[in-house]
Amino acid sequence: MALTHVITGAGSGIGAAVARRLHDRGDRLVLVARSAERAADLARDHPGSVTVVADLADPASLDGALADVPERVDTVIHSAGLARLGPVADLALDDWTSQLAINLVAPAELTRLLLPRVRAARGQIVFVNSGAGNFAHPHWSAYAATKHGLRALADALRAEESAHGVRVTSIYPGRTATPMQAAVHAQEGAAYDPSRFIDPASVATAIVTAIDLPRDAAMTDVSVKPGPR
Template sequence: MATHLITGAGSGMGRIVAQRLLARGDQVWLLARSTQRAAELGAEHEGAVVVVADLARPHELESLAGSLPDALDSLIHAAGVVELGPVADLGTQVWQEQLAVNLISPAVLTRVVLPALRARRGTVVMVNSGAGLHAHPHWSAYAASKHGLRALADSLRAEEHEHGVRVTSLYPGRTATPMQAKVHHQEGKEYDPAEWIDPATVAEAIITAVDLSEDATITDVSIRPN
């Protein structure tokens, strides 16, 4: 039985990945930001184990070291936050939150579970964004966090190759998730989910990376809406 740890399983592609892995009989661990949210995730994803730590407070992840599995087949970073605005208007708190959730917490959580990943020659999947490749006006803070996530993945891949740990970065374009609805609201645009990538498509790519034969690594994949 494979064992996985997933962030961002409350919505979007993270939710679908968790559902599919549980349905095939894998052991799934989820991260929740509060005890209330943990109860909700536990009810939604029957059979999953839920632990509590807030990604907006990266130091809280340190306390998970003794309460997570000793061996992991995958760590899937699917959580993320976004707040748009010009550099001239973005406050310090906005920058700090996006960097904490989108970059610092993935780095800390990965470090905490690296021994478990090495034990299974596991895979780290970082759900990045098209903003991790190109920064557009009003996307500075989010894009900076995602550019940093790409650098984290590249460094980690090189460092952990000798231990058999694989690292995959996915760069989805606009995907029909609650985050996308928020982005459209901030942009002052009407939102039609049918125009964008189905989150199930991204979930399929995540699971493909996790299940890939051990003789290869999917390093970087860009997924764009038609």
């Protein structure tokens, strides 16, 4: 039986790689897009998928946007993210609030709204975190704070939802060749060579493996690091 997956960040990077993998094998996708134009692009790229227009920068917009989501959802995959770097002394208030909204508050709110559907399927929540969810380097304070918070959200949710049969997985990719990584390099003033980093398809493999794991086990915290070169 085809599974139903709700995915954020399906337009690029890791989210796009996961969406392609699941669509190609015949699963049903519900893709969250920030605008009607973006939703049209996703629908064209993934025929038969449902699109939901909601701006994760405004988590309050999620509440009224989920009418077309099926009553049973097997997986929610939180892949959208924003990274703005800088020393604490220079980060503006919006650098903090925008990253908190997209990277932490929106996943928490979308999870809350979809939990009845995920419980009905005894499904799974997957948070695409980051190596920054485990430690923070200089200039990464705001982004790392959101990812540390996302780890805490996942840990608490896992304990709370175990009785409902819901699995919760955090994926911690190292630096991955995505448009976000290119933007990070621009902020760092560094040349960007995608061949030096993890292919998004490799992270997608880890995510799909966690989803497909038999029900007698759970992959809770998965680090995906660059392999030897």
